[in-house]
Structures are given as C-alpha cells and as structure tokens.
Amino acid sequence: MPYDNQPAYDRLVFELSSPGRMAFSLPESDVPVEPALAAVPEKYRRRQPAALPEVSELDVVRHYSRLSQMNYGIDTHFYPLGSCTMKYNPRINEDAARLAGFARLHPLAAEALSQGALQLMHELAGMLAEIAGMDAVSLQPAAGAQGELAGVLMIRAYHEARGEKRTKVLIPDSAHGTNPASTALAGYEVIEVKSDAEGQVDLGDLERHLAADVAAFMITVPNTLGNFEPRVTEIAELCHARGAQVYMDGANLNAILGLTRPGDLGFDVCHFNLHKTFTTPHGGGGPGAGPVGVKAHLEPFLPVPVVARREQTYVLDWKRPQSIGKLQAFWGNFGMHVRAYTYIRTMGADGLRAVSENAVLNANYVMKRLEQHYDVAAPGPCMHECVLSARKQKKLGVTAMDIAKRLLDLGFYAPSTYFPLIVEEALMIEPTETESKETLDAFCEAMIRIAREAETAPEAIHQAPVTTPVRRLDQTRAAREPNLRWRGQR
Amino acid sequence: MSNVPGDLKYTRDHEWARQEGGRMRVGITAYAQEQLGDVVFVELPKVGARVTAKQAFGVVESVKAVSDLFAPVTGEVVEANADLAHKPEIVNQDPYGKGWMIVVTPADAKQWEQLLSAAQYEEFLAQGGH
Ligand SMILES: Cc1ncc(COP(=O)(O)O)c(C=O)c1O
Numbered sequence: 096m097p098y099d100n101q102p103a104y105d106r107l108v109f110e111l112s113s114p115g116r117m118a119f120s121l122p123e124s125d126v127p128v129e130p131a132l133a134a135v136p137e138k139y140r141r142r143q144p145a146a147l148p149e150v151s152e153l154d155v156v157r158h159y160s161r162l163s164q165m166n167y168g169i170d171t172h173f174y175p176l177g178s179c180t181m182k183y184n185p186r187i188n189e190d191a192a193r194l195a196g197f198a199r200l201h202p203l204a205a206e207a208l209s210q211g212a213l214q215l216m217h218e219l220a221g222m223l224a225e226i227a228g229m230d231a232v233s234l235q236p237a238a239g240a241q242g243e244l245a246g247v248l249m250i251r252a253y254h255e256a257r258g259e260k261r262t263k264v265l266i267p268d269s270a271h272g273t274n275p276a277s278t279a280l281a282g283y284e285v286i287e288v289k290s291d292a293e294g295q296v297d298l299g300d301l302e303r304h305l306a307a308d309v310a311a312f313m314i315t316v317p318n319t320l321g322n323f324e325p326r327v328t329e330i331a332e333l334c335h336a337r338g339a340q341v342y343m344d345g346a347n348l349n350a351i352l353g354l355t356r357p358g359d360l361g362f363d364v365c366h367f368n369l370h371k372t373f374t375t376p377h378g379g380g381g382p383g384a385g386p387v388g389v390k391a392h393l394e395p396f397l398p399v400p401v402v403a404r405r406e407q408t409y410v411l412d413w414k415r416p417q418s419i420g421k422l423q424a425f426w427g428n429f430g431m432h433v434r435a436y437t438y439i440r441t442m443g444a445d446g447l448r449a450v451s452e453n454a455v456l457n458a459n460y461v462m463k464r465l466e467q468h469y470d471v472a473a474p475g476p477c478m479h480e481c482v483l484s485a486r487k488q489k490k491l492g493v494t495a496m497d498i499a500k501r502l503l504d505l506g507f508y509a510p511s512t513y514f515p516l517i518v519e520e521a522l523m524i525e526p527t528e529t530e531s532k533e534t535l536d537a538f539c540e541a542m543i544r545i546a547r548e549a550e551t552a553p554e555a556i557h558q559a560p561v562t563t564p565v566r567r568l569d570q571t572r573a574a575r576e577p578n579l580r581w582r583g584q585r
Numbered sequence: 586m587s588n589v590p591g592d593l594k595y596t597r598d599h600e601w602a603r604q605e606g607g608r609m610r611v612g613i614t615a616y617a618q619e620q621l622g623d624v625v626f627v628e629l630p631k632v633g634a635r636v637t638a639k640q641a642f643g644v645v646e647s648v649k650a651v652s653d654l655f656a657p658v659t660g661e662v663v664e665a666n667a668d669l670a671h672k673p674e675i676v677n678q679d680p681y682g683k684g685w686m687i688v689v690t691p692a693d694a695k696q697w698e699q700l701l702s703a704a705q706y707e708e709f710l711a712q713g714g715h
Contacts (some may be wrong), residue, residue: 220598272651291715452647486632513649513650516650517715519620570623571623572623574623574625574626574646574648575626575673575674
C-alpha cells in the first residue's frame with residue numbers, strides 16, 4: 096500500500112507560524128538600518144509587516160521532509176502517465192549537473208569564462224538535430240509548449256518573409272491541448288481536422304481544409320492513440336504541395352529514437368521534451384526544457400542568441416536580423432541541458448535505439464495483457480503507449496476516473512485519463528522502457544482486479560482512494576470556486 | 586439514450602436550436618453535457634456580436650475538457666445567458682431550459698431547414714455521435 100505508515104499531515108507552513116520564532120540569529124548590525132528604508136518612497140512602504148511564516152529551522156526541515164514523504168513520484172512508484180514519459184532519471188545526470196563548473200557558473204559570465212557550458216549547449220543542439228534529422232536546434236524553450244510557440248512563430252516569420260499571408264493552422268482533434276493554445280498565442284486561427292475511426296488523420300478532411308491561407312499542419316507522431324501514422328510522409332507531401340509547413344509535436348519521441356527521424360519523414364519543425372524522452376526531471380522536480388529543431392529554411396528565424404562555434408571558441412550569436420527574438424530568461428534551463436547531454440552521451444546511439452524498442456515492447460505487453468479486460472481504443476500493435484477505453488466498465492457504473500482512483504489504493508500512479516478527447520473514457524498507459532517485467536505484471540494484475548471489481552463490487556471503487564492522505568477531491572467545486580491562497584487567521 | 590426533444594433542431598457538434606418568433610435560442614444537448622461532465626465555466630459572446638454557422642461562438646469548460654461551442658446558424662446575438670457566469674451547473678441540470686446559451690437573430694431564416702431534425706440527431710447519436 097502506497098501510503099502505509101504515513102501519518103496524515105495536512106498543515107501549511109503558515110499554520111506552523113508562532114510570532115517571534117525564527118530560524119536564524121544574526122549579530123547586531125553595526126551599520127544604520129534607517130537610511131535604507133528612507134530610500135524607499137513613502138507610498139511604496141508596507142504599512143504592516145509581510146505575513147511570512149515565523150518558524151524555526153527544525154520546523155522547516157520537518158515540514159518539508161514530511162511533505163516530501165507524501166510525494167508520489169517515479170523514485171517511489173510506477174508512473175504510467177500516458178504522453179508524459181515518466182521514466183527513470185539516471186543519477187549520473189545529477190552528478191554532472193552538480194559539477195561546480197556548471198552549477199556555479201553565472202549565466203552572464205563572460206563568454207571566455209563560459210566556454211565549457213557553451214560547448215555543451217552547442218554539442219547538445221547538434222546531437223538533438225542528428226536524432227531528429229533537423230538542421231538546427233534552439234535549446235531556449237522551457238517546455239514543450241514553449242517549443243511549440245517558438246516553432247509556430249518561426250513558421251509565421253518564414254511565410255511573412257516570403258510575402259505570404261496565411262492565417263490558419265490545422266490541428267487534428269486528437270491533439271494535446273497545448274497545440275491549439277500555442278498556435279492561437281502565435282496569432283493563428285486554429286482549424287480542427289477530424290480523425291478517422293482508427294484515430295488517424297482523415298486525409299480527405301485534411302485535404303478539404305488545406306487552402307491557400309493555411310500556414311501549417313501540426314501533428315503528433317506517434318499520435319496520441321499511441322499509433323504511428325502510416326501515411327505521415329504522404330501528409331507532409333500534401334501540405335508542402337499547398338505551401339504549408341508541417342510541425343511534429345515531439346512529445347512521443349520516446350517511441351522512435353534511432354528508428355526513424357522527423358526530418359526524414361518530411362517535417363520542417365519539431366520540438367523535444369527533455370523532461371520526457373531525455374530523462375530530465377518531470378513535474379515537481381523540473382523545470383522542463385523543450386528545445387525546438389528546424390530545417391535549414393527556418394534557421395534564420397531561430398530565437399536569439401544562438402550558440403555558435405567560431406574556430407576554436409563558442410560564442411552567443413545575437414546578430415540574426417530575422418530571428419523571432421528572445422524567448423526565455425538567459426539561455427534556457429541550462430541545468431536540464433547538462434542532464435540531457437549526459438543521458439545521450441551515456442546511452443549512445445545503440446542505447447537510444449534500445450530505449451525505443453523496449454518502450455514499444457513494454458507498451459504492447461501491457462496492451463496484450465489487458466485487452467480481454469478493457470476495450471482497446473485503436474487496434475494494435477501500438478508504439479510506446481496504449482490507450483484503453485473504460486466504456487465497458489462505464490456501463491457498470493465505473494468510469495475511467497474511478498479506475499484511476501482505485502489504482503492509487505493498489506500502489507500505482509494512474510494512467511492519463513480522458514485524453515485523447517476522441518476516445519470515450521480513455522485510459523492512456525505509457526509504461527516506458529525503464530520498468531521491469533515484474534512491475535508491469537503487478538500493474539496489469541491491479542488493472543485486471545479492478546475490472547473484476549467493476550463487475551462484482553462497483554461501490555468499493557466509488558469509495559477509492561482510501562489509503563491516500565486525502566480522499567477523493569471535489570474537482571468540480573475546486574474549478575467552480577477556486578480557493579487559491581491561504582487567507583490566514585490573523 | 587439521451588433526451589432529444591422533438592420540437593428542436595440540432596447540429597453534429599451537439600448544439601440545439603429552438604425557434605422563437607424570428608429568433609433562435611441555442612444551447613448544448615443533454616448528450617453533450619453528459620459527455621462533458623460537470624461544467625465549470627462557460628464563455629459566451631456579447632450581445633451584438635455576429636456568429637457564423639459552424640464556427641466557434643464560445644467555450645464550455647468541464648472537469649474533463651475545454652470545448653468550443655459552434656453556432657448552428659449565422660446571425661447576430663441578441664441575448665446571452667448571464668446566469669451561466671456564476672452558475673455553470675445549470676447547463677448540466679437543465680440543458681434545454683435554464684441552461685440555454687444565446688439567442689440569435691438569423692441572417693437568413695432558411696438556415697433552420699438545414700439543421701438536423703430530432704430523428705436525424707438521434708440516428709447520429711446511435712452511430713456514435715462523431
Ligand atoms: C502530446 C503532447 N504535446 C505537447 C505537450 C506539452 O509539453 P510540455 O508539458 O512540456 O509543455 C505534452 C505534454 O504533456 C503532450 O503530451
């Protein structure tokens with residue numbers, strides 16, 4: 096049981112506060128304090144002290160240690176959250192990221208003093224470009240969504256530079272929500288393209304929408320149903336013939352490393368989620384990183400600065416008049432670049448290919464074991480993840496959400512639920528390559544047990560979870576009446 | 586099977602329309618609100634805005650998903666349901682009544698004929714509703 100031996104703990108650090116308690120004692124100041132305050136104009140001064148928690152060092156240590164014990168993460172549990180690639184993050188990444196030359200380097204240190212870091216960024220961009228079959232990569236974006244924004248802005252700049260006015264971007268109805276969001280943010284109108292019964296792009300619908308005002312088509316490969324789009328090269332050719340660019344959402348790259356490359360399939364742009372495929376921490380342990388790769392015709396538009404090599408030295412190249420500009424503080428989340436670089440160098444080309452082969456094998460193993468118990472959203476074999484539908488269970492009164500909650504009691508993080516939207520009662524399972532057969536079996540057995548409970552004791556599932564620090568949360572009320580901050584008792 | 590009132594017309598995007606004099610009242614169907622689950626937020630156009638048939642006129646957000654609302658007809662918005670701003674749950678409770686969304690003056694009254702009848706919409710649902 097996941098939370099056995101965990102005393103319930105639900106305090107906020109503010110609730111531990113006791114007036115006057117503190118975690119430090121500084122020597123008496125030997126310089127006057129008043130003049131500093133006097134430098135702040137009256138209207139900007141606080142009338143009351145800030146409501147910060149007043150706690151001892153031990154209070155702080157205990158509070159955060161207990162919270163960390165309640166954490167549910169890849170280091171403690173199997174985490175088959177589809178589309179998120181929650182794989183093991185090798186500890187050697189952390190060793191490299193903590194090297195003082197990287198960890199203590201100020202981002203504004205002179206180029207001459209930052210050569211190692213710049214070299215690492217230059218080489219990482221080169222390795223990612225090779226993996227994806229792209230000509231150039233920017234490491235700046237801080238997440239997949241920002242990579243998408245950068246990619247779509249480059250596409251816009253490209254069309255504008257050619258004097259073409261295109262106002263729409265086509266996106267399949269199976270897409271992740273960030274695709275339409277980043278596209279709209281880049282100033283485009285989003286047009287939804289239908290999927291066929293198998294969850295693949297409906298070529299007829301795509302062709303109908305591919306008018307002269309379409310700037311790009313954005314698609315996830317493998318798609319969000321975990322299947323490779325068999326007509327992907329045809330799709331790319333169709334788009335190019337109408338002057339539209341093709342963008343590959345690279346969130347599912349873990350399925351194709353060393354097997355195929357977006358660039359070879361005909362894509363003009365693709366992003367990478369380093370926190371998925373390349374083992375940098377995902378979720379609370381972030382921050383993320385979402386480098387974006389482009390073909391040569393889009394290279395002039397890359398965000399500035401670009402890390403460039405000039406003979407034996409590495410420089411930050413700001414003189415790029417067609418650039419879409421700077422997107423992110425400093426040069427992106429550099430600590431993540433160190434981790435991803437370490438991962439790629441320790442795995443090597445053969446290792447990365449084995450990653451995808453095993454990720455695909457594991458997902459198919461799970462799908463095969465569960466297909467008699469749950470409906471499968473699209474016929475297999477699948478790639479790195481499989482999407483089940485709990486529509487059978489729903490008829491018995493047990494929804495995908497109920498199944499997800501029950502899994503928590505049985506010691507597993509839940510799969511993604513209700514995504515992709517085109518699948519009724521979706522349960523999207525991505526086991527990743529770093530799980531053993533024993534873990535996969537234990538998970539499958541828990542899923543099979545829940546399918547049986549749905550038939551024999553659905554009420555018990557409605558009660559779940561019962562072993563977690565908090566029981567089922569009222570999602571609806573939380574969304575209708577959000578209560579986002581502690582209001583205090585003073 | 587979901588409730589599909591016989592006197593309304595429907596779209597393949599699961600909106601309904603009701604004729605009221607020269608105007609049309611518009612909302613989402615019982616099937617749509619069941620699929621969405623608990624509605625937590627509805628964004629509607631302002632009175633006076635123009636809407637275009639088959640194009641988005643607003644957004645409905647539930648605990649599961651955010652979806653566009655598609656206009657059944659082209660025309661001008663003459664009323665929008667202000668109650669939905671603080672009581673989005675009425676979309677779930679009464680989708681064909683208090684949970685209505687907008688009232689439109691259609692640019693062309695003939696558009697009504699192009700919408701699905703209750704029988705056609707029921708058949709569309711029976712085939713899976715996509
Ligand atoms: C298919 C897909 N696209 C895009 C994204 C966005 O990536 P990020 O969360 O890094 O912004 C995700 C993230 O979960 C995803 O699953």
